[in-house]
Amino acid sequence: MLHRRWLAALFGLSFLAPHAAYADWDIPLVTTTDAKYYADPETKRSAVLPSVWILADYDQPQHAAGLEPNYLSVKVLSEADCGANKLRTVSLIYYSLAMGQGDALGYSTYATEWGSPIPRSPWAAVFGYLCPEK
Secondary structure, three states, rough: OHHHHHHHHHHHOOOOOOOOOOOOOOOOOOOOOOEEEEEEHHHHOOOOOOEEEEEEEEEEEEEEEEEEEEEEEEEEEEEEEEOOOOEEEEEEEEOOHHOOOOOOOEEOOOOOEEEEEOOOOOOHHHHHHHHHOO
C-alpha cells in the first residue's frame, strides 16, 4: 500500500504532500446521486490552460483497474483549453477514505487526451468553473 509521504519523497511530487493550499472541501461544485465534487479555489490557475484540483468524494467504494483496495475519494488535477472547449485530466491520486483522507492508494501523472465534457456532467461543471466565460 502506497503512502502519500513516501510517494512525495520518492518522486519529489509536491502535490502529493500535505499542503496548506488545499481547501477545506466544504462547498461542493456539483453533487450527483453517487458523489460530490469539490473544487479547490486555492489551486485554480488561470493561465493559458487553467487547471484546478477537484476532489471527487464517493458514497460507495469505487474500483479502478490495478488498484486494490477500492477507493472512496480521488483528487483530480483537471486542465481546460477554454478556446477549444476541451478538458483533460493531468493527475489522479486515489484515497482509501472519504474526503481525500486515509492512505494514498495510487496515482497517475499521465495526461489524458483532450475531450469535450458531456453536458450536465460533473466534468462539464469543472469546465464551467475553469472557463466561466464559455
